[in-house]
Amino acid sequence: MKQLITFLSFLILGQLSYAQIVINELDCDSPGIDDKEFIELKSDTPNMPLDGYVVVLFNGSSSGNDSSYFTIDLDGFTTDDNGLLLIGSDAVSPFPQLLIAANVIQNGADALGIYLGSDTDFPEGTEATQTNLIDALAYDTSDSDDTALMALLGLTEQINEGSANNTNSIQRNNDGSYFVGTPTPRLLNDGAGVIFNAISIATAESQYNEGDVFDIVFTAQQNVTEDVTFTFTLDNYGFDASDFTGNTTLTIPSGQNTVTTTITLIDDSLDEGDEEPIVKFVNLDWPYIPNNNFLKLRVIDNDFTVAPFGTPLNSTYGIVSSTQPSGYYNSLDGLEDVVLRQALQDIIADPNVVRAQTYNDCIDILKEADQNPENSNEVWLVYLEQGRAKLDFQLTSVNTGTWNREHTFPRSRAGYYSIEEDEIADGIDVFWETKADSLRHGNSDAHALRAVDGPENSSRGNQFYGEYNGPTGVPGGFRGDVARGVFYLAVRYNGLEIVNGFPEGLVGQFGDLQTLLEWHRNDPPDDYEMNRNNVVYNWQFNRNPFIDQPDLIEYIWGDMIGETWEQNLSIEEVQELKVSLYPNPTSGKLFINGIVAETAVEVFSIDGRQLMKTSINGNGQLDLNFTSGMYLVKLTSEGKSVVKKVIIK
Template sequence: MKRIIVFIVMILMSQIVVSQIVINEIDCDTPGVDSMEFVELKSDTSNFPLDGYVLVFFNGSTNTTTGQGRSYLALDLDGYVTDINGLLLIGSNSVSPLPQYLIPENTIQNGADAVAIYQADDLDFETPTLAYVDETLINVLLYQTNDSDGSELVTIFSDFDSGIQIINEGAAQNTNSIQRNNDGTYFTGTPTPRQLNDGSGVVLNGIAITINQNQYNEGEIFDITFTTEQNVSSTLNFDIVLDFGTFNTSDFTGNTSLTIPSGQNTTSTTITLVDDVFDEGDEVLKISYVSLPSEYLILNSNLQIRVVDNDFTMASFGTPLNPTFGTVTSSQPSGYYNSLDGLSGSTLKQALQDIIANPAVVRAQTYADIIDILKEADQNPANSNQVWLVYLEEGRAKLDFQTTSDNTGKWNREHTFPRSLAGYNDIDNDNIADGKDIFWTTKADSLRHGNSDGHALRAADGPENSIRSNQHYGQYTGPSGNAGSFYGDVARSVLYMEIRYNGLQIVNGFPSIMGQMGDLTTLLNWHRNDPPDDFEMNRNNVVYTWQFNRNPFIDQPDLVEYIWGNMVGEVWNQSLSVKEDNDLKVQIYPNPSHSDVFIKGLKNEALIEVFSMDGKKIKSINNFENNSIKLNLTTGMYFLKIESENKSTIKKIVII
């Protein structure tokens, strides 16, 4: 009999413990970029430990793989404790008051979805796990945002003994939250994070951090102010830290131990940023509390301030807007293109693919690795702390990489051959940046690796990238007033993709067939009129260190004509019959040309001598304006010997 009584008592105690935690409030959709979403849990007693509990979010969409009641997020609550009012707030750093449990912005999905508390482990709900009802289910809430789906969730949770409720938060971008009444029902109203929904409970004294601006240069001085909502009843002593990433205590001076005297509500500290001589790159300091007494409510924390490094370096070559030529030398191995000599047509094209898609040599990196590749390959020659934006034609801080749905002022990865046109997307482990030495073996048929090919991805302004979307080149010509400094770059990028991957093709017009992209005529003109410069050669060299292949149309731009242009069917040879002297760094465009050509890179007067293919000098030109030359030649191939500043070079040109 005694054992039976003890057993009954244990069951009752278990039921009491199980009933102590519920979903008190959820805000699944907020105006803007959904940065203010949160979930609030409530325990029947204050300071309740949540060890052994997991909060699981389920997708109610009709997607047969990720939806129909499958989990998309599971939060382990081990180590967390509710506050004096029995509340635990879960949300991003943008939520105020600051949640005790921080998650990234825009993590919580809109309805029709569900959120549930289980006595289980987060590993029990590795995504996507189908929702279920058993004795470990403690509480569940089904919520909507004017949605019509979610029927599978209703079916799954209909067996829950405590019953289910389906609450509509409102239309998209609403300002409501779903809140629990004391009787267990729910209502919608103005969000009340870290407050009891009926207005009762202990009122905590909130403390807020204030800064005047979010960016300073090395050597500048700024104040951080801390203010409580009410005067403190006893002296408040607290510490802060400014460390974050590479920014540490060696990068600033100033007091980080602060006091608000009894009866007052504010204090401040003055921080001086150390102006060192090291090029560390722009850094970020983050203002955070070390600890605060439990009677204080943190209204905001983890405030970030950009520290701009004034020790940035400049490259020896120019930006695409102010290009230089010949300063950067190709790092191609000796004889890299030798196998192409003497070939033409489809044989030449295949031989080129055999080089740049050789599975015994070429490596494929992840889509996450591309971020690091672009920070190096697309580094702004005028400022080593920035990337160069391909369409906007300007630099942007490397730190401003887009990490949320908000792309304003951010840069991201632009596929020159759009995903939706090519048919590739993220693959397993594509979100892991594992560095140069971890890679996939890849070949010409590995189209999936086109998603993360550094030769076909560029740093781009977020909004401009969205505007370009999946338009063909020719449909898209860049933002209004652009200088076209990227035309040749993107042309050579997508032409490379056709050779590198089977299943891709550059065609005339604006096709709607998967794997095809246009417009070939436009891209050929862009290639001819914007020849490869030092910026493009440098990025070719950088990508080569990761992928062990090169874009041949940067190293050997004339190859374009032999595959798509005016020399199709002609035999390709690298060596010219007239020896080249590359001391004079210039570029000629358009090439092929109908008559007139322009020379990039000339700074002083020059003598131009025109030779036929057999080496016979046809004419000399020494008087021309604006670097424009009228050749007046018949159709064919010629060599131009250009002499200036006691230097010379020989360039091949095609007249059509």
């Protein structure tokens, strides 16, 4: 009996020794974009190492199944002199000791718990449990109680923080009960303990150019009672001490509360791209803590490069050559209709050659493929038709001023989707095998993805082309480009098709065919599009054939259905006039693309008799109502002319 009592005593003491950390405060919802939410833990003793503990967040919604959706491993972290550890995003003030992304903590009815263990013990979807549970809190924002989740965690009460966009937090009383009040991050809820003195970082602007000189001001909330010396850095990826001069070790004199340092950005001759130095403290001793930290600045590199070819609004032709392998399309010769289409799919969906990348890899692909020809540090935005800094990729729920990835054939219309591995950017040399039936890979097929303005992406939604024609007042230089991207997908993946009209509710079908044909014909492939075709080919090992051989579209969807395909005899662009003629051979309709000024067009028989004379001032077409045979087409513009042979079948 004495041995049993001794064993039970050790067991109870063992449990109590672990019950030293509790949930002290939770702010699960904050006004605006909800980026100031946080979790605060409290240990019984100050400066307590938290190795061996993990915070687990549970989803109480009907789809969440009272299971884990996010874990925070506490290994390596220590509470402060008040026994507190603040967990939150970099928008929380004072700055958290443990950073998580903004808007991670769900509003409820949900719960969180502190456990003995590690994050690997709670893979996503792990049902809430009391095993190794140290402390737990069920909470909501004016939602009904989740009694099932409470039971799983052994709780009898669910705390309401307040309705949506509230300014409250849930705080723990010393007796273990909770109350709702004004948030007090890194302060004891009863007002006791050591009061910190938070130091803020500020600059006059958030963006500077190479060669600029600017001040960084550090300001404490209260005058310091002794000299306070600290160090900060500006390092971030490629930006380091070689990119600036200025003092990074500073002292706030006793009795004062501010110190300033002057930074000079070095104007070098290297095209390093725009960079984002981050001002961050290296060391601060309690009670001095960061009020804000990781202050991100933007340094614009004035050494950006300009491509030799134009943007889609200032198209050039014939400068960028296709990198297609010799004979890439030879297997198509002599084919027609469905057999031609199948042979084309066999090339661009060959499982022995073609690669599929992750959705996050596509960010890097688009930074290269959609690079603004006028500024190598920007991407060119489809629809909006302007440049935007590559650094402004959308990372939060706020899309204003950012760019993201546009599916020209929307996901909801096609039926492809993301998987967890899509969140990893693992580079050009790591890829999935893919084939014509791998429709899911259409989600990350860069031939049909475009860099797009965030709000404009939302405005387009999943509208069909023809319903959506781009922003008002924009010239529409994107139209042929997106049409060819959609046509590519319809051949590349089984289960996708382009149809007339707007087929609502029919997954896999996309419209409008006639609109897309018109866009393709009126906006031929230019150097910008050929360059992106080459870039994507380098990643995916397949090409968009409708950029290399644009008249193929006529043989599959247009005026040449049923006709036998032969590779163009004169598809190469006319350098002097920057135009292209196709298809050739033709059944009578000849498209002339790339016209930049008024052009005289004359058609002659092979013996030199003039059969037609007209002029065009923009891309258009000729109806050659002549008998089968060879003809000469002469184009004259701005004092230059060229004669091309055309075969009518």
